[in-house]
Amino acid sequence: MQSETSLQGSLSVERMCQLGQVSRAGFYRYFQARAPIEESMTIRSAIQEIALQHRLRYGYRRITVELRQRGMNVNHKRVARMMRNDNLLTIRRRELPWATDWGDEVEIYLNLASRLKVGGPNQVWLADITYIRLKTEFVYLAVVIDAFSRKVVGWALDRTLQARLPHGALRQAISNRQPPPGLVHHSDRGVQYACEAYIQMLWEHRIIPSMSRPAHPHDNASCESFLKTLKREEIYANDYRDMEDLAAGIEEFIERYYNRSRLHSALGYRSPEEFEKQAETESGDNRQMRIVWPANETVYP
Numbered sequence: 351m352q353s354e355t356s357l358q359g360s361l362s363v364e365r366m367c368q369l370g371q372v373s374r375a376g377f378y379r380y381f382q383a384r385a386p387i388e389e390s391m392t393i394r395s396a397i398q399e400i401a402l403q404h405r406l407r408y409g410y411r412r413i414t415v416e417l418r419q420r421g422m423n424v425n426h427k428r429v430a431r432m433m434r435n436d437n438l439l440t441i442r443r444r445e446l447p448w449a450t451d452w453g454d455e456v457e458i459y460l461n462l463a464s465r466l467k468v469g470g471p472n473q474v475w476l477a478d479i480t481y482i483r484l485k486t487e488f489v490y491l492a493v494v495i496d497a498f499s500r501k502v503v504g505w506a507l508d509r510t511l512q513a514r515l516p517h518g519a520l521r522q523a524i525s526n527r528q529p530p531p532g533l534v535h536h537s538d539r540g541v542q543y544a545c546e547a548y549i550q551m552l553w554e555h556r557i558i559p560s561m562s563r564p565a566h567p568h569d570n571a572s573c574e575s576f577l578k579t580l581k582r583e584e585i586y587a588n589d590y591r592d593m594e595d596l597a598a599g600i601e602e603f604i605e606r607y608y609n610r611s612r613l614h615s616a617l618g619y620r621s622p623e624e625f626e627k628q629a630e631t632e633s634g635d636n637r638q639m640r641i642v643w644p645a646n647e648t649v650y651p
Contacts, residue, residue, distance in 0.1 A: 391483070393417065393424060394432055398481045398488060401438045406540050410439065436488065437511040458544055462560035463536035464569060468498045470633065471626050472529040475503065475557075477516065477537040478573040482585055482596065489593045491580075491600065492519040495573050496527075497536070498629070500614055501622035502576065502604045503527050507597050516542045517551065524555055531556035538562045538570060580608075 400413050408416075410430035417424050433439050468474050474497035482489050492515045494504035504523025508515040520535075535557045537543040543561070552559050562569035584603040590596040609622050617625040 391486075393422060393428075394436070394488060395483050396420060396422065397429065397432055397438065398436070398483070401433065402479070402481060406438065457549070458539050459549075459559040459561045461536075461563050461569060462534050462558060463497070464563075466534065470629055471496050471498050471501075472527055472533055473498060474534045474536060474560075475523065475529075476570055476573040477519065477535060477543060478570055478577060479511070479516065479540065479542065480577045480581075482581070484590055484592065484596065487593070489596065490515055491577075492516045492542075493573065493576065494519050494523040494535075495576055496622070496626075497572060499622040499626045500572055500576065500617065501609050501626065505600065505604060507593060507600065509593060511542060513542055513545055513547055516548060520548070520551060529555070529557065533557045534560050536560040536562070536570065539564070576608075580604075 396417055397413055400416050401408060404412075410433050411426055413433070414424060414426040414429045417429065430439070463474050463476075466474060476495045476497050477493065479490055479492045482491060487509065490508050490511055492506045492508075493502055495501065496503050503526050504519040504521070506515055506518030506522065508518070523529075533556075535552055537560075539561050542548065543559075549559055580600070580603060584599060585596070588599055590599060611621055613619045613621060614625075620628070
């Protein structure tokens with residue numbers, strides 16, 4: 351009722367209803383309805399944070415416990431319903447001698463990126479997903495970053511965590527970079543990256559999947575660092591109306607600022623594009639650079 355009180359300081363309720371051509375009952379219903387909506391958004395925001403923090407390993411019962419530990423009085427059925435609507439329910443896993451199989455459709459691949467010393471662009475790509483809270487909805491952002499230069503080579507925005515989200519970012523990255531065979535694609539073990547369709551897309555382009563070890567989020571530190579920078583410097587600093595407005599802001603930040611102009615301490619205070627151009631000048635045609643794998647090691651299926 352805070353908004354109502356602030357308005358009443360200058361106009362009476364009756365006068366506001368006349369101006370807005372609404373009934374007094376409708377006026378009060380509007381303000382009374384806002385509290386449950388705001389409470390629901392707060393709970394959803396906390397669920398999103400916990401689910402992604404634990405890489406979708408937590409089911410609705412564990413998330414319910416953590417929400418209660420944060421002082422939120424929620425029941426597990428409501429949490430399960432919200433998670434189902436946001437496609438956040440986890441999939442049961444069983445261990446295999448050589449991989450982790452989620453049901454019969456997806457496999458978890460070894461961490462190859464940690465074994466490699468990246469010497470140029472298009473050798474290792476890093477992929478990750480985050481959520482963004484708008485006023486009345488949540489949206490999800492998937493990004494693909496070149497590990498050598500920290501350049502964002504692909505990104506996609508969607509209202510759900512369906513497979514099309516990371517697919518969109520990967521398709522954009524492949525279109526933008528035309529990577530050579532042998533590129534390593536590193537991600538977490540989320541089902542969006544481990545699903546059969548995504549892995550098949552990688553193999554079709556001769557890209558090798560690599561996945562983080564359990565409980566080792568630093569394996570993808572560069573990607574997470576970018577997402578924090580994006581939220582701090584762009585998203586939290588602006589009041590976006592909707593997903594379309596947000597998409598325009600993200601495009602401006604990534605394509606015209608972050609990749610071209612923003613200086614990175616890890617790159618000797620150069621922008622990603624400047625860093626790549628310098629590497630190309632020093633080593634010739636970077637498009638021909640390849641990862642050297644140990645002898646007799648097979649990396650393609």
